[in-house]
Amino acid sequence: MLDTNTTIVTTPVSVRLRRSPFWPRSHAAGGHNYTSYNHTLIAADFKSPEEDYRHLKSAVQLWDVGCERQIELRGPDAKRLAQAATPRDLDKMADDQCFYIPTVDAKGGMTNDPVLIKVDEDHYWVSIADSDLILFFKGVAAAMRLDVCVDEADVWPLGIQGPKAAELARRVWGDDVMNIRFFRHKRMDVNGVPMLLARSGYSTQGGFELYFEGRVGASALWDQLMAMGSDLDVQAGSPCQSERVESGMLSYLSDITPDMTPFEAGLGKFCEMTRDVGCLGWRALREGQEPMRQIRPIEISGGPLPPMREFWRVVSELGEPVGRISSACRAWSYDCNAAIGLIGRSHWQPGTKCTVETSDGPRSAIVRERFWNR
């Protein structure tokens, strides 16, 4: 049932909604307002949205982000298959690099925006946003008769995020973690098992993602991190809507929809357009390098906004529709409303004034030069 302000539904837990090995600890720590992401539960909130936000920006949090499922590509054609799905040039990927890759279909429409990780020679993980991208890989591999296994790996990321994340990781895994550069990874000893630790994560507060393998030892590791970080005020958390929106971190199926190209999503810098790298959408993308609409940071005036249940229309000062807002939230650090808009070329210049038709009525708004945390 939707609650009285019609923003919450109740969902029966079933075998269709998977739970990660970190779920019992994360849930016991107060996780609530769950959503289904890659057929897996993820909590939206722990304390209040504002408390979770301020804590993330001042301390360190453990995130059960097991819903970032890992597609495993393994075999001689693993790289070729990964390249078929993305215009980013994988020849430029270092062995220890985490590559953010827009993935596209034959029309250049975005199918996901995962992080590609090279685990080993001929062995990759694709850490996905919320779509069954595995089916694209399976389709391509079958049609091209590629020599590659495509499976979901039994790997469940644990986020360690916040300004004190590096200190916590250093205490647990030693000074070596300080040598992992941004979007690079290294194998660490996790209670006797070597696992990938990456300097990455879905916040701009700094931190790590541990690609936890299997289910055994997850609670013990959680407890260990909590104990070793107690004086750092480590707490359970999860990706923070306000922090990611003010930082301009996009969310697939909210800000990025399948009808958008990487250029429209502002991800053109990840597209190699000077040569065909083997991406099946390359020809279509080549025609679409000058998009008519693009993601822009939008500041919406006034006090806190109502929750978003659907896209809000953006209209010009003359009342014409010029775009949509796909994410909006209170940016408490900046005492304003931060939003992500998809705006037409005629109105996307920084400083352009517009009106956002929120579910509570119109608000004046302005196109900004850049997101807040950048």
Added chain:
Amino acid sequence: MLDTNTTIVTTPVSVRLRRSPFWPRSHAAGGHNYTSYNHTLIAADFKSPEEDYRHLKSAVQLWDVGCERQIELRGPDAKRLAQAATPRDLDKMADDQCFYIPTVDAKGGMTNDPVLIKVDEDHYWVSIADSDLILFFKGVAAAMRLDVCVDEADVWPLGIQGPKAAELARRVWGDDVMNIRFFRHKRMDVNGVPMLLARSGYSTQGGFELYFEGRVGASALWDQLMAMGSDLDVQAGSPCQSERVESGMLSYLSDITPDMTPFEAGLGKFCEMTRDVGCLGWRALREGQEPMRQIRPIEISGGPLPPMREFWRVVSELGEPVGRISSACRAWSYDCNAAIGLIGRSHWQPGTKCTVETSDGPRSAIVRERFWNR
């Protein structure tokens, strides 16, 4: 948060959770306990599970099953693309037929179990269960450079289900509906717009699915059906877990998982194995026609069962694991517990006794010859 008996979570409604054009009416009629299915909300309950079940089996219900999204395949290679995904022989499909098709990957693992509808020459809809099967089609089409458009259609099924569904449909669309045979379809005039009406649906109580196109007029149609069926006791409803389990109707991602073949799911009769019809998984399937485990109807003893949050293990009388239960519920009409099990060959004979390890403890159980409603 999970409720006290840990079976319900609360979910914030966001732009990521779509709502069909019938959602406002369905929700106002008491829809609750929503789940996300193909990134779309669907209600599990209206009154109590038992009331909804008994009403479905005695009257007629309107179901907002817009979450059965339609993948549109359009162009000269549409049929070839559909055939690449399934071992069912599409040459045998009549123009007005709805074809239940297991879809598989190159290893024969099930990717979905949709209904294929021929809308027109070179124009199909694939009415999907809960996976982004569109990405498989996009991958195959791109890799094989097929001449076909693959899109999600703006079509939202409305179910009209129950023993009085035919009478309600007859009143609204005339005697013509009585000539639509099971799993066949016909274009009907829906307030001035021709739309496909199929004799099908996710129950064994009889009924129709209307493939409603666009969003305009959905509430008016709902109101019209409610008004014309008031003396038939028409009510809002949704797919009924107890009714579909006792009938042996499988649910993708519960009973059918991606590691299963159609033969394991008991869907061998839908697989053309005497010749390669063009299915990319055909070679693998040919090797797997004698599965070591298969779906079986299981009766679990005792009173009502606890809700299922994860698979329950099935063990033999000697205590060895021999399978899993993927769905279980009270079959009130039969005053017993009906369940769907995946059982090893050594223990799948009808009459075999076993033990199901429910979340509330072990229960004795027996393998049945057939499901209850069949």
